[in-house]
Amino acid sequence: MDSAAHTQAEPHAQALEIAVGVLVDRQGRLLIAQRRAGTPGAGRWEFPGGKQEPGESMFDCLARELDEEIGVRGLRAEPVIRFSHAHGDRPVRLHVWRIDEWSGQAQGREGQRLEWVEREALADYQLLPATGAILHALFLPDRYVITPSMAAAGEQAWWPALEATLADGAPLLRLRDHALDDAAYQALAARVLACAHAHGARLLIDRDSDMCEALGADGVHWPVARLLAKGKRPLAAHRLLAVSAHSYSDLKAATRLGADFAVLSPVAPTPTHPGASPLGWDGWNEARAEHALPVYALGGLGGEDIATARAHNAQGVAAIRAFWRG
Ligand SMILES: Nc1nc2c([nH]c(=O)n2[C@H]2C[C@H](O)[C@@H](COP(=O)(O)OP(=O)(O)OP(=O)(O)O)O2)c(=O)[nH]1
Ligand SMILES: [Mg+2]
Structure with a gap:
């Protein structure tokens, strides 16, 4: 996905409300449709969906659009993400669902081509x-594990805790250890990466993209200031670029510069950053807004907060202590 895929509309512009449905079949393939001539983005491929009508709930809109466009009904749908971006003459606000069960055989009822991909x-x-943004939201997990520094945990305890955390099913980790110089960090990252990959987990590193390439790590996690200083996305599209953000404008910059996802903090007070004033869920909502990327909630949260986070349009929860099996 190129960085042009991350344009975002200003929230004060009057957006069109759009329901979007991603049908996923038993083999994990996704249904895409080709936009017809004469519509914005003609010839491009999309997930089926369309504009909300007056008096209609977003879910009713989804059900109607999918029936009209592809002839499927009886949807079992989970909300995935909501975001706004500029498209055509007016900004659109996409309300995206994942649909794993439906009745009927999908067919292009408006003459559009469909493909399972x-x-x-x-x-x-x-x-x-x-x-x-939709694809990242579909496939990123609802928990993002940040490792505690080895010095704080003690090396003897750290490695078994990493194994236990991975065995627990942590699919995405960030190796956070600011105390180590680059050489020591790289040596550690190589070992952690081997453990993570053995468990089918992905690992993001806190250092530069050259180190990421050298290690074959799954991506980098940077503070937004570092990405702003770089001025552009530092790594290939198949790697993940995660960004730490603390405000609306941080997320805006992260989106513009092609981040794949962000972590927005702190929601609640946390011992790691005792001086930072917590956003609370209201402040989190305001800052998260409708930026076109998945955003994890971080700060004083754990697994029991995932449902609340999801209800606030978060991808899930990021945490050190709550997910670390130390
Ligand atoms: N369906 C869909 N629309 C998307 C996606 N991403 C995206 O920016 N859009 C934009 C394109 C359109 O401007 C708008 C969707 O409206 P639409 O043109 O499908 O509207 P509709 O189905 O109600 O069609 P019509 O009655 O106007 O012909 O949202 C996506 O993944 N799926
Ligand atoms: Mg449509």
């Missing part, structure tokens, strides 16, 4: 802008 093969299609 594996996620990896989507790169071969010209997709609508911002589809990258």
